[in-house]
Amino acid sequence: QKGGMESVSTRSSPKHDCGHFQMPLHYPRYTQADYEAMPEWRLDLLLKEYGLPIIGDLESKRKFAMGAFLWIK
Template identity: 75%
Template sequence: MAGTSLANAALSMFGGRPHGQHMNKSTNNQSSFQMPLHYPRYQKKDYENMPEWKLDRLLSEYGLPVSGDVDQKRKFAMGAFLWPSQEG
């Protein structure tokens, strides 16, 4: 039941709209931003070996830029998702 009350609290925080259906108050338009449910749990070696398509998907899920070559994407993903203690 704790998960249900947490979900209800989250819905009330965002005006009770379904996931990804937030209203823009200034224009009354809906945005398509969706907050992913989980923080990525990859380690540095996972990012270093991750294929480009998977990096693209991961970055786009979090609304982050998907431009540049594969090395730039890897560095960006590691900078965005790894804690300093995981980077070493």
């Protein structure tokens, strides 16, 4: 094609990732109490499963997980 917009179906560029976030099949169903008692290794696995950062101490990981996965009621 000359000029204009390129058709999506004819584009030959490779697929690009939209970042590191990965949506697993099931959304985690933990309560706030579950996160507050969850061991660090389990938090690390949960965050890794979703492609989220695993940084900071245990308390910051818990706060991050609760902010990411708990719905405000």
